[in-house]
Amino acid sequence: MEIKRDRMVHLGYAKYWRSDQIVGLLPIEEDRGPGRRTEVFVASRSEPVTASRSEASILRDMASLPDEARVAEAGSIAEDLVGALRDLSPVLKRMLKNEEGFDVEYWAGRLRRVMESDDDGQEDLFG
Template sequence: MRIAPGRLVYLGYGKYVRSDRIVALLPIEEERGPGRRTLVYVEGLPEPVVAGRTEATIVRDMVGPEGGAVELLRELQAQIKQVRPLLKASIRSEAGLDLDELSRRISNLTGEGEHEGDASDRLL
């Protein structure tokens, strides 16, 4: 993912920071609650800013429009995993569309390891 420079990122409760000034995001694990989700380390500030949004939401806003494409790919991959092996084989045979290969390619593009499916997913 590439950070969209100069973009204002909303941290919650009226706080905004420029996307290219954020150097680290750490989820708050203790005393987490409304208004306390993530510690945002900002270049030039001695202490982290407490954000009311999750680190994933902040990252999505930092990367800009292409972040939506990644989310769409993840959603597509989740849907592919719902397709039963026999139907996947039929789609591959009839339409030439290999859903398992498509899922692997999505994993490569998003930089995430594909979650292990059950053994029946790999049989067909």
């Protein structure tokens, strides 16, 4: 994987950093939540920058082609959404399904299948 130089990488919540200045990505395990997904280590700072995006989505943006930026961002959003859905408590998942008819597991699975698809995923989106 080749990191594209001089590309501004979105870290979330109006935070951007140059791709060639990012030297490390570390997923946050404890106290992870909205606004706290990844620690981003950059060459010019001694302390990491806290990003609201996952390390995989940041790395993908660092290496993707400019033409693919919107597709990469959509993939990043879907990945973050799957993570948020996965982190919901079982009680809340049951409540959403029983009270509102929203099946969290169904939608998380559907998003995962679309993200893993080798084709354009159009059949999965509308099937």
